Amino acid sequence: MIRISCLLFEGFVLLDMAGPITAFETASQCGVPGYSIEILGSTTGNVTSSSGATVGTIDFRRTQGCDILLIPGGLGVQNRENYAHLLPFIRSVAENGCKLASVCSGAFLLAEAGLLEGRTAATHWREAAELARRFPSINVDAESLYVRDGNIWTSAGISSGIDLALAMIQDDYGFETARRVAQILVVSVNRPGGQSQHSALLELVGGDNRFNEILIWARSHLNEPLDVEHLAERAALSVRQFTRAFTATIGIAPAKAIERLRLENARTSIEAGARSLEQVARDSGFGNIDRMRRAFVRSFGVTPQAMRRHLSPDDSAEAATDQIR
Structure with missing residues (x-):
């Protein structure tokens, strides 16, 4: 069983902790040893989240060690006094070879601990400029949902913490376990168009069929030609055979599957x-x-511009552009 310690500080975001922890917890329902989870804080007691809800913790000095250290983000990172005393512990965990994972602005703690120098790290796009300004040696990725650089994993925050956890579960127990966890979890987020909350790839693949590898490969090569001729060639089938077998197995035509991934x-x-x-x-x-x-x-009922405007309602210039188009 893999040991996870989640390190909290005053003012952390509850979902940054609860989302990934729930994904790790769910893995134990999928026929693998799973994870043991402990919640650490400055003392044995309660730590208050940014919402005011409290979570019981044990003193980080009392932990017996861990394989993964998870650090959520939150407004609490704006006050260094909330976490400065935790930095030596974070460094010691890293020195012991444990995986480190941060959600959203939790990356600031890893940066303060000196663990992100010369590395690529993700954080929430609203925090990316500040992280880059304060720590110029870090290659800050404001685009990706999560980034892995060696044994350090960082994510964009909030619901992407679940994406991070699924990736780590896949790394520990394989793709099928991660897929099953994703199917069990129901993540409800108010996104425009009411699109599915599951990964398009996880919805398309299933069981043990010969097209899973092609879909996994395709997701990593989306900017390349992925017409049915190329896919059929990779499957060592004629275009007619490939189209018929793929549609019967996956449930939709190859072109539609690639469009969903894109x-x-x-x-x-x-x-x-x-x-x-x-x-x-x-x-x-x-x-x-x-x-x-x-x-x-066609798929979401909104334009890309409208989707971005929904996420950044103050962006009036984009709103004007969308109206013109």
């Missing part, structure tokens, strides 16, 4: 704060923003 990639980039929709369209394989816009309207 839509998810584009959507998560926008949610992470990407400022260039043209770049999002290229990276996701749509080629240009007009093709991406049509796909968004």
Whole structure:
């Protein structure tokens, strides 16, 4: 069983802790040893979250060690007094070879501990500029939902903490376990268009079929040609055989499956704060923003511009652009 310690400080965000912890907890329902979880704080007692809810903790000095140290984010990072005394402990955990994981602004604690120098790290897009300003040696990634650099994992925050946990579960117990955890969890987030809260890839793959590998590969090569001819060649089938077998197994045509993967990639980039929709369209394989816009309207009922406006309601310039288009 893998030991997880979640380290709290005053003013942490409750979901940054609860989301990943619930994902790790759920893994034990999937036929693997799973995780043992302890919640640490400055003392044995209660730590108050930014919402005012309290969580019981044990003194971090009393822990018997861990394999993963998870650090949530929260407004509490704005006051160094909330966590300065925890930094030596974080360093000692790193020196013992444990995995380190931060959610949202929890990356600031890893940075303060000197563990992100020369590394790539993710944080919430609203915090990215400040993290880069205070720690110029860090390659701050404001686009990705999560980043792994060696034994350090960082994520964009809030619900992406669950994405981070799923990736770590896959690393520990394999893709099938991560897929089963994702199916058990129901993550309800108010996103425009009412799109699915599951990963498009996790919804498409299932069981032991020969097209899982192709879909997993395709998600990592979205900016490359992924027409049915290329996919059929990779599967060592004729186009007709591939199309028929893929549709029968997966439930939708190959082109539609690839579009769903591209839509998810584009959507998560926008949610992470990407400022260039043209770049999002290229990276996701749509080629240009007009093709991406049509796909968004068809699948989500909103344009990429409207989705970004929903996430950044004060961005009046983008609102004007969306009205023109």
